[in-house]
Amino acid sequence: MNQYEEEDLTPRSEEEAAEMERDFRAAIEKSQQSEKGWRFGLPGNEEQDARLERVFRTAAARRMVAARELREKEEKRIAELIQLPLFPYPEATRIVSNDMARSALFSATQGADRKTLKDTVLATIDGIEIIFTGEQLNQDDHDLLMQLVDFARHKPFGEEVTVPANVILSALGLEKGKSQHEQLKAGMKRLLTPLVTIRNTKKRLTYYGHIIEEAVQDEASRYWIYKLNAKMRLLYDKSSFSQIEWEGRRGLKRKDLARWLQAFYATHADPFPLSVEFLHRMSGSSAKELWKFRENLRKALDALVGINFLLAWEIDAKSDLVSVQRAGKQKDNQLSLPHISHHLNQSGKGTQ
Template sequence: MSHQSNSIRHDFSQTLDSVRQWSQEAKENIEKKAAVETRELFLPGFEIGVFPNHLNRSSLFAPIARGHRKFHRKTIMVTRRDCILEYTGEQMDEADADLMMALIFFAQPFPFGSNVPLNRARLLRKIERNTGKGDYEWLHRRMKAMTEATFFLEATKPDGTTRYTIGKTKTLRIIAEFDFDGGKYSYKLDPRWVTMFGNKEYSLTNWEKRMWIKRGHEMAKTMERLVATSNETVQRFALEWLKRKMEYTSPMRKFRNALDVACEELARVEIITTHKIEISTKGNPQLTIWKSLSG
C-alpha cells in the first residue's frame, strides 16, 4: 500500500512538472510571437506626449546632472509597488524622455514593429532643439544608446499576481532597431510597447507647456510626467521615494530646495497651481501639489 501511494505521488509530481513546463513554454512562445508580430497602437485623442504610466512613475528617465550618466546592469529601477522594472543600459534623462515621446508620436501611423522613416530635422524641431551639427550628433548618440538599452517589466494586480510581463523570454530594447544608410534614417519600435499602453495605462502630457519649461529645469520635467499619470487635483508623494526615483544623490536638504524650484517652474507654466512640503499623517515628509485644471 505504501509502495502504491509513493508511486501515485511520483506520477502526480511528474504530471505537475510537465504541466508547469508546458505552461512556461506556452508563455515563452506567446512573448516571442508578440515581439515579432506588428501591432497597431490605437489611442483616442492621440497627441505627442503620450507615455506609459509605469515608465512615467519609474526612475528609467530621471533628471540626472550633466556628466553623471551612469550605466545600469540588470538594475531594479524605482517604481510603484504594482510594477517591477529591471534595466540594463545608460541612465536615461529628460531629454531622452522627450525624444522617446516624439519617436512614439512619429511611429503612431505605422504598425509597431515595422520600419518608420525618420526625418531628423523635423524630430529635432518637435522637441525644441536646433538642427545644427551638434544636435544631429546628439540625436545619433541617443538613438544608439536606446537601441543598446534593454529592460524587463512586470505589471502586477492589487493582489500581487502578475498582469503581464515584457522582456522576460525575448529581449526588449527601448528602440528595437535604428538604421542609417546613405543619409536615410529609420527605426523600429518593439510591438510589445503596445501592451504597456493597454487598459488606458498611459498619460498625456501637455506638450506645449512641457516645452515651455526652461532649460536646466529637468526636475520640473520629471515632475510634469509624474503629475500627468493621475487626474487627481491634489497629489501627494513621499520625499524619500521622489529622491530615489530622480536618482538624486545629494543630501535631502538640497533635494528639498531643488524640488521647490522645480515646482515653482511648474506653477509658472501653469501645470500646477501651488505646492507644499509637509509632514504626512505617518510622520514622513511629503510633497503635496495642486494640479492645474488646464495642466
C-alpha cells in the first residue's frame, strides 16, 4: 500500500488529478529556480530527485485533499441552507432580499418605459454588484416576486409550488379578468427569462441565474406550478432580508417610485440623508430631468407617510439631501446607520 492510499490522498476525479499535477509541477519549477537548497533535475542527483519528487507529490496531494474538504464543507453548508424553509415572519408582511432592494434591479419605471438590457451593470449601493441581461424589471415584478416567495414560505426553497392564478391576483390586489391573467403571464415570463448576477462583496457571495427556475400553467384550471431558483435562497438568509407591511404596499399601486423607496428604506433601520441625485440613479427612474424626479420624489415620500411607513421627511433646499424618519422599530437584519440630524416637521411632510 502506497502513502497516497494510507492517507487517502488518491484523486477522486480527473479534475483533482490535474489539479494535483499542476501543483506538483509548480513546486518542481520553483525548486529549479531556487538559489538555495536542493535544485531538482541536476545531473547525478537522480536518487535525491526521486526522494524530492515523492515529497512534492505528497505535499501536492495533501493540498488537493484539503481543497476538496473545504469545497465539500461549503457545499454541505449551502445544501443545508437551501433545504430550510424561509425564516419565519409575520403573515401580514412580505420579505425582500436586501441585495435586490438596495439596487435598480426592480426599477421605479412604468411598464411602457421598460428597456431590454444586455450585460448591464445596474446601480447598487457599495458592496453589491448586479449585472443584468433581459427585459427590465420594475415594481410590479417585485410585487409578484414577493408574493411568490410568500407562497413558498413553508417549503424548502426551490421546491415546487402550486397555486391558483386567481389567488395570486387577489394577493396582488388585482382583478381577475382576462387582461389581469395576461399581465400575470407576462410577469412570470419576466421573472423566468433574465440572467442575473448578484455579488455581495462583503459576504464574498455571488449568485448567477434566473429568479424563477421554471413555471407551468394548466390552462384549463389556471393553476400555476413554479419553482424559485434554489440557489437564490442564499439571498434570503435570515440576516439578508427585510420585511414590508403588505397592505400598505398594496395601497401604493401604480406608485412606482414610492414602492421602490419603501423597499429600499425597509432595509435601513435608521436611514441617513441621501442626495436626490443618488436616489434618482439608484431607483432606475425613467425621469430624465432631476427637477422632474425631485417633484415625483416629494409625491412618493408623501405617499409613504400616508401608509404610515414614514413618520416624516425633508429635502434640504441647499444640499438637496433627502432625510426620512422611519416608523416602527429597528430590526436586526436592517442596516444600522447614523441618526438623521435634519429637522423634520410634525405633519410628516417635508420641507418643500
